[in-house]
C-alpha cells in the first residue's frame with residue numbers, strides 16, 4: 001500500500017470544542033445517503049440533522065465518568081486550516097452489566113475522506129480505551145466505513161437482513177466488535193466493582 005501522509009492533529013475534545021463540533025456534525029449528517037452516497041445513519045434523508053437529543057448526549061456525556069452509564073469520550077481531527085476534519089467517539093452501552101464495553105461512532109468530513117483518517121481515528125480511540133471491547137453497528141452497504149473497521153481489527157459478528165427501513169427501503173445492519181488488549185494502553189480504569197475478566201480479551 002502507498003505510504004499515506006497524515007496532516008491532521010488528533011486530540012481529545014473539551015467542552016469548548018462543542019459549538020464548532022455541533023456545526024461540523026450537523027453539516028456531516030446532511031451527507032447521509034445524499035447524492036447517491038451510502039446511508040450511514042438510520043434516519044430518513046430529509047431528517048438527517050443534528051437533533052437536540054444528540055447534542056445533549058454529548059454535552060452531558062463528556063462530564064460523566066468513564067464506566068458510569070451515559071459517559072462519552074470524543075476525539076477531533078484538526079485539519080491544517082484549523083477546521084474539524086473528522087471525529088470519533090466512544091460511549092457507554094445502555095446495559096449496566098456491559099460497562100466494560102463501549103459503542104463507537106465516527107465521521108470524516110467529505111473534504112478529508114479516502115486518505116486514511118478514519119483508520120488513524122480508530123487507532124487513537126482504541127489506544128486510549130480503558131475498556132475491554134468496542135462494539136459498533138454499521139449499515140452493511142456503507143463500504144467506506146466497513147473497510148477501515150476491518151483493517152483496524154474489527155470482526156463481523158452478524159449481518160441482520162432487512163433490519164432497517166429507511167425512506168421506504170430495507171437495509172441490512174452489520175454488527176462488529178473489537179477486543180482490546182486489557183491493560184496495555186488504558187488510562188482510565190473502571191470501578192473495582194465492575195472488573196473486566198482479562199481472560200475474555
Ligand SMILES: CC(C)(COP(=O)(O)OP(=O)(O)OC[C@H]1O[C@@H](n2cnc3c(N)ncnc32)[C@H](O)[C@@H]1OP(=O)(O)O)[C@@H](O)C(=O)NCCC(=O)NCCS
Nearest residue numbers: 040106107108113114115116117118119138143144145147
Ligand atoms: C466512513 C468514513 C468515516 C471513512 O473515512 P475515511 O477517512 O475516508 O476512511 P479511510 O480513508 O481510512 O478508509 C476508507 C476506505 O473505504 C474505501 N472506500 C471509499 N469509498 C468507497 C466506496 N464507495 N466503496 C467501497 N469502498 C470505498 C477506501 O478505498 C478505503 O479503503 P482502503 O484504505 O482499504 O483502500 C467516511 O467515509 C465518512 O465519514 N462517512 C460518513 C459517516 C460514516 O459512515 N460513519 C461511520 C458510521 S458506522
